[in-house]
Amino acid sequence: MNMNKKNIVLLIIILGLISWVGCSSLSNSKAEMELQKESESFQEETIQPEDLKTEIEPPEQEEDSIEFEIIDIPFCIEQAAEYIAEMTAIWDEDDGELWGMYLHAPVMIICRNTREIITNVPDNEGSLVPVETEFGIVYSGFYPKNYFLGNTIVHWNDTWWGMSIWQDLINSWGGLYIMAHEAFHVVQWMEWSIKSIAPLKHIYQNKDGEVESVRGEVHALYRALNSTGDERNEAIREVLLYRTLRQEKLEHLELGNLLLNSEFNNEITEGMAMYTAFKLVYHDWDEIDKLLTSFITALERENVRFAGPDFLFGYISGALYAFLLDDLGINWKEGITIQTNLAVFLEEFLLQ
Numbered sequence: 001m002n003m004n005k006k007n008i009v010l011l012i013i014i015l016g017l018i019s020w021v022g023c024s025s026l027s028n029s030k031a032e033m034e035l036q037k038e039s040e041s042f043q044e045e046t047i048q049p050e051d052l053k054t055e056i057e058p059p060e061q062e063e064d065s066i067e068f069e070i071i072d073i074p075f076c077i078e079q080a081a082e083y084i085a086e087m088t089a090i091w092d093e094d095d096g097e098l099w100g101m102y103l104h105a106p107v108m109i110i111c112r113n114t115r116e117i118i119t120n121v122p123d124n125e126g127s128l129v130p131v132e133t134e135f136g137i138v139y140s141g142f143y144p145k146n147y148f149l150g151n152t153i154v155h156w157n158d159t160w161w162g163m164s165i166w167q168d169l170i171n172s173w174g175g176l177y178i179m180a181h182e183a184f185h186v187v188q189w190m191e192w193s194i195k196s197i198a199p200l201k202h203i204y205q206n207k208d209g210e211v212e213s214v215r216g217e218v219h220a221l222y223r224a225l226n227s228t229g230d231e232r233n234e235a236i237r238e239v240l241l242y243r244t245l246r247q248e249k250l251e252h253l254e255l256g257n258l259l260l261n262s263e264f265n266n267e268i269t270e271g272m273a274m275y276t277a278f279k280l281v282y283h284d285w286d287e288i289d290k291l292l293t294s295f296i297t298a299l300e301r302e303n304v305r306f307a308g309p310d311f312l313f314g315y316i317s318g319a320l321y322a323f324l325l326d327d328l329g330i331n332w333k334e335g336i337t338i339q340t341n342l343a344v345f346l347e348e349f350l351l352q
Contacts, residue, residue, distance in 0.1 A: 073170050075111035077140065078133050080118040083109060083169060085135035087179045088120065090280050098279055099333060105186040107179055108143075108154070108161040109169065115143040123157035151178050153185040153195075162186045180277035188269060194338045196269040201259065203310040208249055214313045215299055217242040221320035222296060225327060236346050243343050263314065264339050271318010272336075278319065292320065318342070 084107065091104045110117045119139045122128050128139035143149065147156065154163050162182030169175035188194040203210045217239055224235035250260045278288050295316045299309055321342040325332040332345050 073167070075114060075116050075166050077118055077131060077138070078135070079170070080109045080166065081131075081133040081135040081138045083164075083175060083179060084118065084120045084138055086176060087183070090176065090180065094280060098276065099187075101187075101191065103184065103187055103276070103280070105183040105190075106159050106161045107183050107186075108156075108163045109166055109179075110143055110149055110163055111166045112149065113167075115145065115149070117141055117143050119161065121159075124159050125157040127157055151182055153182060153189065160186045160189055176281045177277045180280045181273045184273045184276045185269070188272070192337070194269055196265060201262075201310065203313060210246060211309050213242050213246040214309055214317070217246075218296055218299055218313070218316050218320065221317060221324060222292065225320060225324045233350065236350060240343055240346060240350075261339055264341055266314020267318030267321065267342060268336060268338055268340055269318075270315045271320075272322060274315045274319040275322035288323075292316070292323075321346075 087107065088104070091102065094103060096102050106119060106121050108117050108119045117128075117140070118131075119128060119141075122130070122139050123141075128141040130137050131140045143156070147154070149163065149165065151165055151168060152163055154161050162179065162185060164175075164178045164182055168178060172178075185196075203214055220235050220238040220242060224232050224239060227235055247260055247263070250257075278291065282288050282291070295312065299312050299316060302308060322332075325342070325345055328349055330345050330349060332342070
């Protein structure tokens, strides 16, 4: 894989288009309704098709950078079927090893312009038509115009789908990553009833140094992952210090418990989806390390609502916790829920 600046920027932009599905388990208390409203507002601001067509400003050019360009290649059933076949082969190869269960899930590749779709399984209402391709049978049809689209999880025709935008797949080396990420969200929902809620509002508001706190926690996690012995233990203590000081302040806020749970939620949903997609698609640690460092670098960008640390933190911290806990040999996956605090496993490790 040629890891150049264009590739990194493209993946970050693609992740910027991933939308949330509101957490249906929230009750009707005033505080919870406010957080739900925040989640719905986020959907309205990010997942409209016209937004996805917005022209993206190219980054500043450096001597070794490549001209930034998004190419709109017409939808191709054969090429979409090849993506699906490659994704299926990856799931088959995993054979339940990563999570103790098979990760096969309904996936949908959709053309942003025409809303033509290709899926790996038929829908439950019989709207899709089977098509024979070089890579096996896929199912073809059209997605309704009044339904939103994005790199996300959607419920359509009585089926949950991991949806991937065709134009995003073909304009990035990360096409299979996108598919694996969104498909895992389907597994999360179907197996554990886990769905994402809105990004982390308190981090964006940054009233008490939250942005620097999450950046510090992420950098310390990365140092812990790449060190051993006393140096690793010291980095873990730093992780816990940043996290504890930030989260203790939430206890005094009206929405404190919900905001705290939103951090856990984002790490378990988006962080685990990132971790899973990296593990499935990239077998070389050097590749994964380059991707992790690119996201850590992105965390340093301007604090813009839905596009800065409030958006990226759960992805990066969740993935880093998962890789670190794996490296420590900790059995952390069994029994996780939407409110699992991954830092507890590190606290227990230090007490050994």
